[in-house]
Amino acid sequence: MKIKAQYAMVLNLDKCIGCHTCSIPCKNVWTNRQGAEYMWFNNVECKPGIGYPKKWENQQIHRGGWTLKGGRLRLTAGGQVHKGLNIFHNPDLPVIDAYYEPWDYDYGHLINSPQRKHQPAIRPHSQLTGEHMAVKWGPNWEDDLAGLTETGPGDANFKNLDIQTYMQFRNVFMFWLPRLCEHCLNPACVASCPSGALYKRDEDGIVLVDQERCRGWRYCVSGCPYKKVYFNWKTGRAEKCIFCYPRIEAGTTTLCAHSCVGRIRYVGILLYDADRIAQAAAAPRDRDVYPAHLDILLDPEDPDVQRAAATQGIAPNMMAAARRSPVDMLIRQWHLALPLHPEFRTLPMVWYVPPLSPISSQVDDPAATGELIDRMRIPVTYLANLLTAGDEAPVRLALRRLAAMRQYMRTQRVEQRTDTQVLDAVGLDTATVEKIYRLLALGGLAERFVLPTAPVLDKTLHARQGGCGFGDAL
Ligand code: SF4
Numbered sequence: 001m002k003i004k005a006q007y008a009m010v011l012n013l014d015k016c017i018g019c020h021t022c023s024i025p026c027k028n029v030w031t032n033r034q035g036a037e038y039m040w041f042n043n044v045e046c047k048p049g050i051g052y053p054k055k056w057e058n059q060q061i062h063r064g065g066w067t068l069k070g071g072r073l074r075l076t077a078g079g080q081v082h083k084g085l086n087i088f089h090n091p092d093l094p095v096i097d098a099y100y101e102p103w104d105y106d107y108g109h110l111i112n113s114p115q116r117k118h119q120p121a122i123r124p125h126s127q128l129t130g131e132h133m134a135v136k137w138g139p140n141w142e143d144d145l146a147g148l149t150e151t152g153p154g155d156a157n158f159k160n161l162d163i164q165t166y167m168q169f170r171n172v173f174m175f176w177l178p179r180l181c182e183h184c185l186n187p188a189c190v191a192s193c194p195s196g197a198l199y200k201r202d203e204d205g206i207v208l209v210d211q212e213r214c215r216g217w218r219y220c221v222s223g224c225p226y227k228k229v230y231f232n233w234k235t236g237r238a239e240k241c242i243f244c245y246p247r248i249e250a251g252t253t254t255l256c257a258h259s260c261v262g263r264i265r266y267v268g269i270l271l272y273d274a275d276r277i278a279q280a281a282a283a284p285r286d287r288d289v290y291p292a293h294l295d296i297l298l299d300p301e302d303p304d305v306q307r308a309a310a311t312q313g314i315a316p317n318m319m320a321a322a323r324r325s326p327v328d329m330l331i332r333q334w335h336l337a338l339p340l341h342p343e344f345r346t347l348p349m350v351w352y353v354p355p356l357s358p359i360s361s362q363v364d365d366p367a368a369t370g371e372l373i374d375r376m377r378i379p380v381t382y383l384a385n386l387l388t389a390g391d392e393a394p395v396r397l398a399l400r401r402l403a404a405m406r407q408y409m410r411t412q413r414v415e416q417r418t419d420t421q422v423l424d425a426v427g428l429d430t431a432t433v434e435k436i437y438r439l440l441a442l443g444g445l446a447e448r449f450v451l452p453t454a455p456v457l458d459k460t461l462h463a464r465q466g467g468c469g470f471g472d473a474l
């Protein structure tokens with residue numbers, strides 16, 4: 001057993017309001033530069049939709065990630081030898097139009113225009129060429145299901161579903177999917193780089209690009225199945241989400257998590273057995289990858305794990321944070337959070353709590369819980385295609401547990417009685433469900449973000465750090 005500790009994030013899709021607040025500080029701090037205009041290290045996609053870049057989930061087109069060939073794990077687009085022989089020709093690279101051509105407006109024209117009969121107007125111009133352009137696509141083009149009937153059929157998650165049914169107004173459904181680099185355990189971007197410029201930090205698992213070593217071959221861009229490495233046309237180097245490591249090292253969470261208005265994000269430590277990564281990533285069937293991934297995560301309360309961690313140099317503050325980790329609870333202990341497209345076999349470390357959808361008024365009927373999940377507006381099959389390679393059982397368990405928690409809490413608060421039957425049906429006890437409720441509904445900064453550094457004791461600094469304006473307690 002080779003113990004490693006890594007930062008991970010969980011996003012509760014049940015609470016994302018699609019406000020894009022998370023994307024803005026990330027953009028302002030990390031990619032507000034020439035050459036990076038089109039980059040969104042964090043973006044929020046509206047589902048159903050084809051996303052950013054277009055159809056990123058369809059690996060028939062993009063050929064990112066890993067595939068099993070003859071029982072062995074291979075980069076879908078070919079290994080290093082193949083890349084070496086074709087280094088000047090990468091047919092799998094997304095073109096700029098798949099993201100969008102970044103544009104701006106000449107606002108000075110509005111401000112400095114002389115008095116005239118009609119209000120002055122401004123035309124968009126390309127930030128790449130400077131020429132006037134017609135805006136035809138953008139990173140949030142599909143927000144609020146805009147153009148669903150045109151782009152919806154291109155959404156890979158409709159596999160095994162009748163798309164036309166969900167194009168009808170009465171059946172339509174919608175939720176948001178915020179996305180960032182997954183800081184994978186088996187990162188295809190790192191394996192794809194001919195220069196060895198991408199690396200995974202040994203101490204905390206954050207995946208970074210060494211700007212000195214990058215030669216701009218862009219195989220990381222096509223190799224990443226989540227399309228979360230970008231090419232900076234100005235510097236000629238690759239760039240990606242850095243999990244706000246300068247903030248993380250200072251004991252503050254990532255900008256996207258800290259600014260999240262819906263308070264849907266959780267950041268903490270996961271322990272895993274690095275010796276079994278290859279085995280998990282090469283699980284025989286796509287739907288076996290999620291359980292195999294779960295299986296290599298280690299219990300920080302296990303005395304064997306604690307002993308091994310001490311001898312293998314895992315820092316005591318990392319272990320202490322792992323024992324209080326909200327992501328460990330949501331992922332490993334409660335099975336509420338699930339990985340995004342585990343079939344890409346990169347073993348992602350940003351996981352998602354699937355969203356319940358509108359029939360919550362009927363949650364009162366315990367006998368109908370299973371059926372209820374099927375009556376929810378978002379089809380379970382769609383969520384399973386998104387989160388568990390089509391295996392519906394883990395999605396059903398997570399949704400039933402969330403629904404049971406709501407019903408239990410509602411019975412307790414409204415009717416002042418304790419209904420444990422509903423919990424028994426989903427394998428939860430009262431102590432656990434109270435913890436889940438606390439974390440998902442009320443969790444303050446110190447519960448949602450458990451970072452392995454000394455706590456911020458200076459109250460003035462804490463208040464200044466934000467908490468979305470909700471004050472110190474949140
Ligand atoms: S999601 Fe991040 S770590 Fe994973 S392959 Fe893509 S760029 Fe690399």
Ligand code: SF4
Nearest residue numbers: 016019020022260262
């Ligand atoms: S800030 Fe939070 S709630 Fe708003 S879009 Fe981002 S993840 Fe969703």
